[in-house]
Amino acid sequence: MIHFYVKSTKGQTSPDINLSDLAGSAGRLDIISRCINSALWLSNAMRRDVVFHTILHGEPNPPIYIRIEGAKLRKVQPDERNISIFLKKAIERFKDGKEIESTPGIFVSRKSFEQLIEDNKEKTFFLLSEEGKSLEPLDKVKYTDAFFILGDKEDLIDSEIAYLEKYKLNRVSLGDKSYLASHCITIVNWLNDKI
């Protein structure tokens, strides 16, 4: 199983999302939607071995944690608008105090970044960073529990990185250029396909 976490620095946490303004008032939910597309879609198929995680940190009710399990996902189309409709449904159905499966394969709850890392501490964390070691196709052992961590438009903050450093953290790079988060995910998936 391969996991991707993309921080949504300003993703709106009330369900009155304007689907015509994902890149504006919704707090760049366009980026998160494109990342979900990159993480989970093949041509005419889903990546059943991928789990996508995000935490929306925007107003008015952060943090809201959303997990999308490729193995269970149904009904969603790969365009930004359709994916965002399902994020909106997740926020609508969010309830404090328990995890809800808002639609098939999409789970929503209250969770901080630190708690998410704690819940996944048995996995191997990879932080995408231009100063990291060049990422090569992962070996099979690592692949079974790789957990990739990316920022959206903004990088993770220092305290988040410090928290990650409590665990085994691999800093990996895709090269000298700085890529969009969604493009990084596409490349990581492709490198893993080459195993």
Add this chain to the structure above:
Amino acid sequence: MIHFYVKSTKGQTSPDINLSDLAGSAGRLDIISRCINSALWLSNAMRRDVVFHTILHGEPNPPIYIRIEGAKLRKVQPDERNISIFLKKAIERFKDGKEIESTPGIFVSRKSFEQLIEDNKEKTFFLLSEEGKSLEPLDKVKYTDAFFILGDKEDLIDSEIAYLEKYKLNRVSLGDKSYLASHCITIVNWLNDKI
């Protein structure tokens, strides 16, 4: 310079595009918009050495050819909706009989696939195909004039492929899996960055 052509099999050719239904009534302009994002965007920068080409084959006025030159592109944001707004402007400003620069870096005219290939016949054509030879980072010579050809949701038709075969055509593969066109473009760009 690197070129990408993505066929838009059903892309709408009248300007009354419903931006809330790109994946439906607009004839999958969501796919073309994602391909443009993949071809031209880096994080906080544009790929100035990339040119993106598409021909809209949908009703009511096909074919409409749109070319986006990374070197000149301005004002466009990387989300599907914003890119589609600029495609819509191109179709609005289209005039039969001459090429118009509808907004900075975006050019629109009447052109068939065969004419586009004829205009670019000095370049080296690469057709993405699962049966092709594994694509490796291109050498510098090829890179200066590589022209990659992809379908959207549908493959090119036999007569288009036969036309391509009049010229030097390289069939290249990204592996055993079948990827979304936008993901293919991201991977090809990344492989070229590794030169």
